[in-house]
Amino acid sequence: MSEEMKDIILNYVIEEYLEDEDEEISYDTPLISGGIVDSFSMVSLKRFLENKYNISIPDDRATPEAFDSVTKITVLVDGFLK
């Protein structure tokens, strides 16, 4: 799993979705169940990943569970790059 990819996704989440400037999140912080990214905003996060990595993530793979942490997202994206 690419560390660089994890950092890119983590930074994007911090930049775009994190409202509390003091909140610190890690690769494994729950994003969807933790209320950082809601189900509507997940669409824009999916779009970011598709644009960035030139992939297409089918809707049935873009589940709240698969998007629930940076680590899980990286696993998902990695699967489409192979």
Next chain:
Amino acid sequence: MTNIGSYEERLKNFSWSIAEKELGYSDAKTKNIGWYCSDRICDMGKAEKTALIWEGHDGTEKRYSFNDLRLASNTIGKFLKNLGLKNEDRVCLFMDKIPELYFSFLGVLKIGAIVQPLFSAFGDESLHVRLENAETSVIITQRKHVSKVRRILEKSPYLKHIVIVDYDGKHPLREREIAFNLEETVPVEEFEIFPTKAESPSVLHYTSGTTGQPKGVKHVHYSLISQYLTTKWVLDLIEDSLLGQEEDIYWCTADPGWVTGTSYGIIGPWSMGITQCVLDKGFSAENWYQFIEKYNITVWYSAPTAIRSLMKAGDEIVRKFNLSSLRHLASVGEPLNAEAVIWSEKIYGLPFLDTYWQTETGSIMITNFPGMPIRPGSMGKPFPGIVGTVVDTKTYEPITTPGTIGLIAFKPGWPAMMRSYWNNEETYQSKFKNGWYIPGDRARLDDEGYFWFVGRDDDIINTAGHLVSPFEVESALLEAEQVAESAVVSKPDEINMEVVKAFVTLKPGFEPTPDNELTIMNFIRKKLSPLAMPQEIEFVKTLPKTRSGKIMRRLLHAREWGEDIGDTSTLEDEE
């Protein structure tokens, strides 16, 4: 045995005085909802009964009794009063589903002020227009949302205080900010509740309109009468052990930023002395089933979008959990499709019963009642005391032929009906035609009096049960640096029923690239809300317009829904 018993009998003998008597309304020393939901329950000998079981996203659990509720709302009330607030001042609650949100709701009402709950995912602009319209003087919020308030502070001179309930002292407080930590404040045992009357204003919920800015729907303390009785008869909650039945544990999944979350997530259940659970955590099927199992939830009030998401998660996951505590399920927000009703009956052994109402009605108007034969996909029948029908779209006369599509209409006068739109009497009056209140939805009646939903009668987008104004999104899109023109319509969606789709023409120098699409999506998400963010943006060279230059949203809508595009003779130039 259900609380409502025979629907037909209730129709014959109905009067709202049933609720008034049960609540001791005419003799009550105060007609204040805050008192009814806390002090009165304590006075009835249930001070130590659990009122709220709250679970946070990290699994933290907190439990509060009705006495805790009484003390917390007293304490918040006193704090607000000390800030100089007086009755009918507007206080905005801008928080996630944390306990302070629920306590503040009652605390604001106890001082006679008007509570203005707003969805905490709203962006800067959505927040600003609602605060400005209501001239809100205080906002109660959390650290994580305060940056949005700071960004609109300069253009919000009426906003006197920003109360932060979880201030941690890491950074200095800024202009107008004040820290308030409930757990560190001495509880206020005795508090003089403002003597609100039945018609005193209570709650101001904002709802989207087809044109113009969002409208503030003003409710009064008398709304309690409808909210109490509909909770009892439709949600069928049991507050006392009766004939060996256990008391209910209730879960309303709605956020109090929306009307369901206050009418049936605060007022209805607590005025009955019911224990309710709140889960402040993002959606996943596993989380939700785990929550039901852990707290033995018996009555569950949710939304079609969530139900469809649970259907999508599959049947297998349901078998991992013991959901046998469930005994009654109901749904609100959008029409509940027949497949979802049939699926829930198959998988939970209980059908989700659809309830129809809206922010303006304040309480359930049409529903499938417990014990009534269900017609999957139907909205059900009017609540006793509600005179509802379907009227002709032009004459507003009731339609007598079953199966004919018209507009849903109600005779005004039920207790929870809105009393006005805030500072917008003209729009309020426009909702009444030929003596009927017209909610703006189309339906048909069958030969046995069941209502069947057809669709909205305007361009409003209902996404996951939340109304989004295309006008508001179009206006915001024009502020994106890339956008020259825009048109916003709904697009069908398997889970959310509808989602927002935008058609956009670009300014010179901008290309229709995926990156520009994402930038515009994020711009709207932050400015308005994630709900209003277009889930798809289609870049076009021109938008269809009439010869007079008006964008033909109708045409774009018809294309998205695969409908007949109708008369295009006034079209200026088809793409």
